[in-house]
């Protein structure tokens with residue numbers, strides 16, 4: 209049973225979107241929330257489900273019920289995978305630890321069957337129709353047979369027959385004991401519900417009771433008439449008060465008052481006991497899968513998504529190849545040859561290799577989280593841990609970056625743009641470049657977790673790259689920078705990668721004793737840039753990686 213007690217909500221700007229809403233939902237009831245567009249239905253549903261706790265009042269579950277099922281209006285399924293596979297991953301993440309594979313398959317088949325999607329099981333989710341995708345979202349939530357189920361406009365976009373089928377399914381679930389609350393704009397849905405909550409235009413509760421009682425109360429013949437009655441009371445017929453700062457339309461307030469006076473099941477007198485769980489609180493119930501298993505499953509799903517997304521994969525693999533080709537065309541061979549070195553070219557080669565490692569890491573990470581925020585939000589509500597989620601992304605992308613970095617070094621060395629040294633030199637060089645990419649990947653993930661959509665992430669790209677060019681100490685050596693620039697340069701992960709690369713490839717020696725007269729003056733301007741042990745640079749790069757990853761986990765946890 210769910211008790212809604214004096215719930216109010218406000219927007220960020222302080223405008224009230226819900227006002228003092230109180231009613232209760234009995235166990236196994238199917239309840240519809242209706243009301244005009246913008247009246248606060250979604251806001252109320254989010255408060256009930258614990259997605260966004262109310263600013264005022266309280267929502268209490270009188271018995272522990274495990275994580276609620278919540279189907280928002282957004283798609284909460286990845287578009288790139290076939291439907292059955294999507295459901296299998298979802299079941300693996302949500303069903304209790306130790307659930308055998310056959311039971312997972314049975315749960316998936318049952319959910320597909322219940323939503324008449326068996327025939328679409330092999331189809332990519334992105335190619336399903338809007339209504340089929342809606343049902344797929346519901347199927348994901350049905351897998352765990354939640355005790356409480358919240359659905360935001362589940363019948364929108366469905367044809368009348370499919371909508372009626374879905375309502376039949378929901379009624380069946382309710383009869384079997386699931387408590388279900390849904391919002392709807394679809395009048396036929398209301399007749400199949402046990403209760404209807406009607407919201408007035410200003411977010412108050414105008415009525416709560418059976419659908420028949422609602423018709424009677426509003427003097428309506430059909431559910432559409434209820435909307436008309438509510439709309440008749442818009443501020444347009446206010447008697448000369450003009451502004452929007454009053455108490456709202458008189459007749460509308462009247463509906464609320466009449467309801468408050470007569471509502472049979474308002475939770476007024478018998479308030480629930482003090483230790484009732486709040487909405488969204490996770491109850492004891494079955495044990496969730498462990499963090500390591502969760503990480504492994506998420507990594508498998510990320511890899512699956514990546515390998516099926518051919519275009520993205522082509523861009524991820526193709527852009528390093530193009531950049532490599534540009535390097536080969538830009539730089540002459542032999543810049544590192546002691547007999548005829550080109551000191552200024554060596555600086556540029558080192559800088560651009562480090563920047564390449566940085567750039568690919570950053571761009572690989574930047575779109576990872578913001579593109580699946582609705583899915584992530586929903587899965588977090590079902591108990592997904594933020595740590596395994598973020599580390600799974602890293603586990604899939606770091607090997608890909610390692611391949612890109614190794615290829616970049618191997619090709620430049622083969623083309624004589626880098627010195628012909630052995631593993632003793634290139635082992636540490638590769639280690640530096642991989643750490644540089646990993647730190648940038650972690651920065652990309654952090655930004656991806658912090659923005660609200662992919663276009664913001666894309667716009668952040670120049671802002672993230674510019675300082676890593678300007679303050680790295682390659683184009684302008686650190687000793688020649690203004691004091692604030694020098695301080696800022698310490699915060700650039702790329703600086704430490706650039707310096708470690710120079711140290712490993714022996715530029716100090718090359719400049720000091722190579723055949724170019726430009727070497728010694730250049731060395732003087734770079735000062736001790738390349739004299740630090742590589743291990744110190746690695747520690748800094750590792751520190752940046754850990755810091756950004758921890759930041760990403762925190763931001764993911766907070767935002768979801």
Ligand SMILES: Nc1ncnc2c1ncn2[C@@H]1O[C@H](COP(=O)(O)OP(=O)(O)OP(=O)(O)O)[C@@H](O)[C@H]1O
Nearest residue numbers: 219220221225243244245246247248249250251252
């Ligand atoms: N993040 C937000 N920031 C500011 N205002 C918001 C936000 N979310 C909702 N609102 C406002 O709160 C009010 C209620 O919104 P809500 O989405 O709950 O309405 P609704 O009844 O579900 O509408 P619809 O039927 O159109 O989906 C609206 O006036 C909306 O503009």
